[in-house]
Every structure is written in structure tokens, then in C-alpha cells.
Amino acid sequence: GEDVEQSLFLSVREGDSSVINCTYTDSSSTYLYWYKQEPGAGLQLLTYIFSNMDMKQDQRLTVLLNKKDKHLSLRIADTQTGDSAIYFCAEVFGNEKLTFGTGTRLTIIP
Amino acid sequence: NAGVTQTPKFQVLKTGQSMTLQCAQDMNHEYMSWYRQDPGMGLRLIHYSVGAGITDQGEVPNGYNVSRSTTEDFPLRLLSAAPSQTSVYFCASSWGRRETQYFGPGTRLLVL
Numbered sequence: 001g002e003d004v005e006q007s008l009f010l011s012v013r014e015g016d017s018s019v020i021n022c023t024y025t026d027s028s029s030t031y032l033y034w035y036k037q038e039p040g041a042g043l044q045l046l047t048y049i050f051s052n053m054d055m056k057q058d059q060r061l062t063v064l065l066n067k068k069d070k071h072l073s074l075r076i077a078d079t080q081t082g083d084s085a086i087y088f089c090a091e092v093f094g095n096e097k098l099t100f101g102t103g104t105r106l107t108i109i110p
Numbered sequence: 111n112a113g114v115t116q117t118p119k120f121q122v123l124k125t126g127q128s129m130t131l132q133c134a135q136d137m138n139h140e141y142m143s144w145y146r147q148d149p150g151m152g153l154r155l156i157h158y159s160v161g162a163g164i165t166d167q168g169e170v171p172n173g174y175n176v177s178r179s180t181t182e183d184f185p186l187r188l189l190s191a192a193p194s195q196t197s198v199y200f201c202a203s204s205w206g207r208r209e210t211q212y213f214g215p216g217t218r219l220l221v222l
Contacts, residue, residue, distance in 0.1 A: 006149060031208055042200055042213035043153075045183075088152060092208050100145075100153040
């Protein structure tokens with residue numbers, strides 16, 4: 001079955017770049033998403049990438065997709081305290097089921 | 111637009127009690143779904159609906175029922191609550207299964 005894995009925790013100093021990684025097992029994934037969940041809130045879509053793309057940049061966010069290694073990453077440049085949250089990668093596989101990773105809790109160190 | 115709304119925000123139940131978690135959206139989305147979020151397990155799909163009158167099971171459907179009598183509403187029913195159902199529940203909606211999903215703020219449920 002499909003499996004999406006993420007590290008549970010990441011700590012980054014304010015102003016540095018954060019890189020959140022995600023790996024998946026199903027090579028037929030079509031859409032890949034990054035969602036952000038702030039404390040006590042629901043998930044908000046941050047960005048997404050189609051599986052035929054290698055990279056997408058949106059202001060401070062850069063998504064990289066390595067299809068060969070089935071690896072997706074989210075880079076946040078100039079990390080701010082407001083970036084503290086849990087970040088979920090999610091993927092739509094061939095059968096169109098949306099599968100979420102376990103989430104990575106990003107902590108910003110002042 | 112209010113987006114996706116969920117009520118209640120918090121609920122405490124005793125084992126065996128029943129309750130309904132409400133979800134509504136005002137974006138005319140066809141696809142709606144319920145997830146539960148547990149520590150270290152991400153979000154797991156409970157039930158989903160591709161349109162009014164149509165529902166189907168997700169990854170963890172046992173202990174939950176849903177119905178979709180209108181496009182706007184998608185309630186989740188717990189018929190006999192169990193401590194294993196202690197979780198945070200999120201409702202989401204989208205134009206289609208592959209489209210961006212919009213999430214409600216969540217319902218935090220504690221079953222004693």
C-alpha cells in the first residue's frame with residue numbers, strides 16, 4: 001500500500017533555512033501537497049507540485065521533487081517565528097486517494 | 111464565505127455515548143471527507159463523499175457513520191463512543207478528490 005514518511009521533529013534557528021523532507025513509496029503519485037497546521041487549527045494548503053515537475057518556487061517556499069528517489073522536500077527560506085507549525089506532505093496516488101504523512105513539527109529557535 | 115465549519119470545538123463523552131460531529135461548507139464543493147488526527151500518525155481518512163447521497167469508507171471507518179443528504183452538510187456519527195476514538199477530527203471539502211482540500215478548524219474529542 002501507499003506509505004508517506006516524514007521526520008517528526010525539526011528545530012531551526014530564526015533566519016536560517018528549514019528543509020522538511022518526505023518520502024513516499026507509490027511511483028504513480030500525481031499531485032503532491034504541503035499543508036501547514038498551526039496550533040489548534042486545521043490544515044492550510046501551502047503549496048503543491050505536479051508529479052511532472054522537479055521544482056516549484058513560491059516566495060520563501062521551494063518544493064523539490066526527486067521522482068527517482070521518491071523524495072519530496074519543502075524549503076522555507078529565512079525562517080520566522082510564525083513558521084512554527086506542523087507541516088504535512090500529502091500525495092494523491094494512482095487510485096486518487098489522498099494520503100498524508102505523519103507531519104513534521106517545526107520549532108524555531110530564537 | 112465561511113469556508114468549512116465544524117461544531118463543536120471540544121467534546122467530552124463517556125464510553126458508550128453517541129454523538130454527531132457537524133461539518134458544513136458553503137463553497138458548493140462536491141467532495142467532502144472526515145479525518146482523524148492522532149500523534150505520530152498523521153491524518154487518516156474515516157469516510158468520504160463524492161456528492162449528495164453518496165458516501166464511502168476510508169482507511170479507518172469502524173465505529174463511525176456518515177450521511178450526505180445535502181451538498182453543504184456532512185455529519186459524522188459515533189454510535190457508541192470508545193476511548194480509542196479520542197482524537198482530533200477534521201472535516202475537509204474540495205471540488206474533487208484530486209483538488210485542493212479546505213479543512214475545518216477541527217473538533218477535539220475525549221472519550222472517557
